[in-house]
Amino acid sequence: xxxxxxxxxxxxxxxxxxxxxxxxxxxxxxxxxxxxxxxxxxxxxxxxxxxxxxxxxxxxxxxxxxxxxxxxxxxxxxxxxxxxxxxxxxxxxxxxxxxxxxxxxxxxxxxxxxxxxxxxxxxxxxxxxxxxxxxxxxxxxxxxxxxxxxxxxxxxxxxxxxxxxxxxxxxxxxxxxxxxxxxxxxxxxxxxxxxxxxxxxxxxxxxxxxxxx
Amino acid sequence: xxxxxxxxxxxxxxxxxxxxxxxxxxxxxxxxxxxxxxxxxxxxxxxxxxxxxxxxxxxxxxxxxxxxxxxxxxxxxxxxxxxxxxxxxxxxxxxxxxxxxxxxxxxxxxxxxxxxxxxxxxxxxxxxxxxxxxxxxxxxxxxxxxxxxxxxxxxxxxxxxxxxxxxxxxxxxxxxxxxxxxxxxxxxxxxxxxxxxxxxxxxxxxxxxxxxx
Numbered sequence: 421x422x423x424x425x426x427x428x429x430x431x432x433x434x435x436x437x438x439x440x441x442x443x444x445x446x447x448x449x450x451x452x453x454x455x456x457x458x459x460x461x462x463x464x465x466x467x468x469x470x471x472x473x474x475x476x477x478x479x480x481x482x483x484x485x486x487x488x489x490x491x492x493x494x495x496x497x498x499x500x501x502x503x504x505x506x507x508x509x510x511x512x513x514x515x516x517x518x519x520x521x522x523x524x525x526x527x528x529x530x531x532x533x534x535x536x537x538x539x540x541x542x543x544x545x546x547x548x549x550x551x552x553x554x555x556x557x558x559x560x561x562x563x564x565x566x567x568x569x570x571x572x573x574x575x576x577x578x579x580x581x582x583x584x585x586x587x588x589x590x591x592x593x594x595x596x597x598x599x600x601x602x603x604x605x606x607x608x609x610x611x612x613x614x615x616x617x618x619x620x621x622x623x624x625x626x627x628x629x630x631x632x633x
Numbered sequence: 634x635x636x637x638x639x640x641x642x643x644x645x646x647x648x649x650x651x652x653x654x655x656x657x658x659x660x661x662x663x664x665x666x667x668x669x670x671x672x673x674x675x676x677x678x679x680x681x682x683x684x685x686x687x688x689x690x691x692x693x694x695x696x697x698x699x700x701x702x703x704x705x706x707x708x709x710x711x712x713x714x715x716x717x718x719x720x721x722x723x724x725x726x727x728x729x730x731x732x733x734x735x736x737x738x739x740x741x742x743x744x745x746x747x748x749x750x751x752x753x754x755x756x757x758x759x760x761x762x763x764x765x766x767x768x769x770x771x772x773x774x775x776x777x778x779x780x781x782x783x784x785x786x787x788x789x790x791x792x793x794x795x796x797x798x799x800x801x802x803x804x805x806x807x808x809x810x811x812x813x814x815x816x817x818x819x820x821x822x823x824x825x826x827x828x829x830x831x832x833x834x835x836x837x838x839x840x841x842x843x844x845x846x
Binding site for chain 1: 639641643644648649651653654660663664667670673676680681706710713780789797800803807837840845
């Protein structure tokens, strides 16, 4: 099977591989893709705002949000594959020989390093979700109102991706024996998640009010 | 540009088209894809449970959940494209001639029909989300516990997809002048959403407890 990146798979093939009995992609990759879908939905709102006479007075500001969101989307798209790579490295470390005491020690060290690298992927996803949602309130306020529901979709998907990122960080932390690392990872991820929840709550209510009148 | 279905696009291309200034795909298609990601995450848990000696006593039940989830995933994947088609039909109806009174009446009727068809897509997504989440509590309880976090990912993505479906139904209802249709659509979608919220709340807490010990 050709080793092409997940992000270059057809959508249907990606879904099939996610659903099947394959080591990867897993829920961490799916969460990153959900985040990228949220970022793309936000980018769409900005894309349909810039370049229109009607929104000329906010053009520069919205273009700035668009550029920032697109950078975040690129990072999230990379995490779709990096999660697969990191997860594979954990499996490889567990597969190391453990015949001698030396081998055992090397294997344990490799597992711990691989788990930290695997935790770092959802940590970055949570960070990117927090960065993404900061751009949503101005899009709701000043973006093309024909796409107001897409701001809501961006918020819901970013929030779901961040919740999943938190869960996937915790899954890895459970096996990491470095308290400094786990304390830092947990504090940082929880901070991102609480920021995401607060902003998304407000954006969602603003969107729903705009839609239901 | 070749008119290939969205589901056959590369993931990266799908994201690019979603983000760009194109009439489709929009937030409704992205929501259906998020739902399909949730379904695939749930299917993965079942796929890693069936066929293992350790879970032989629940094999038949989990296989039943897997089959049902895969059917739901197929339906959600179809909605990724049907939303694009339905949205295109609304645009086409708005583009109909309105020179004469007869043309105006025909255009208005076509717009109303197209809006109802467009509302039906997120209505079906909400219905499928509700069908999906019914399979998650048994996966949490009896599925392979190594994939417990993927049950949580399935729940979060299904819930986000259903919230977005509700929003996309409302966006269309705002322009539909048939009270019977709008009342029915709203009641049905709200019922699915409240079921999804309740089940996902419980599944998420169960997952989070299992992961954080």
